Amino acid sequence: MEMTPDQCRAARALIKWNQQRLADAAGIGIATLTLFETGTSAPRPATVEVLERALRDAGVVFLEEGEMIDGGAGVRLRKP
Incomplete structure (x- = not known):
C-alpha cells in the first residue's frame, strides 16, 4: 500500500515534525511535499x-x- 496524503499529515503530527523537517529528512523539496499533502499533485x-x-x-x-x-x-507510533 502506498502512503496517502492524510497518513503523511497524521504521521508528521504524531512525531511533531513540520513540513520542512520532513522534506529535509526525505531529501525532497518542500513544495513537492506540500503538493502531495494537499492532494494537488501526485508525486x-x-x-x-x-x-x-x-x-x-x-x-x-x-x-x-x-x-x-x-x-x-x-x-501510529512504534512501541519503544
Whole structure:
C-alpha cells in the first residue's frame, strides 16, 4: 500500500515534525511535499517511498486498510 496524503499529515503530527523537517529528512523539496499533502499533485512513487521511509525511521508505523477498528488506513507510533 502506498502512503496517502492524510497518513503523511497524521504521521508528521504524531512525531511533531513540520513540513520542512520532513522534506529535509526525505531529501525532497518542500513544495513537492506540500503538493502531495494537499492532494494537488501526485508525486512519483519513488518520492512517496522516501517520505514514508523518513517517517518510518522516525518511529511511525503505517496501518493498512482493515488494520484499524473502523477499517480505514492510519498511522501510529512504534512501541519503544
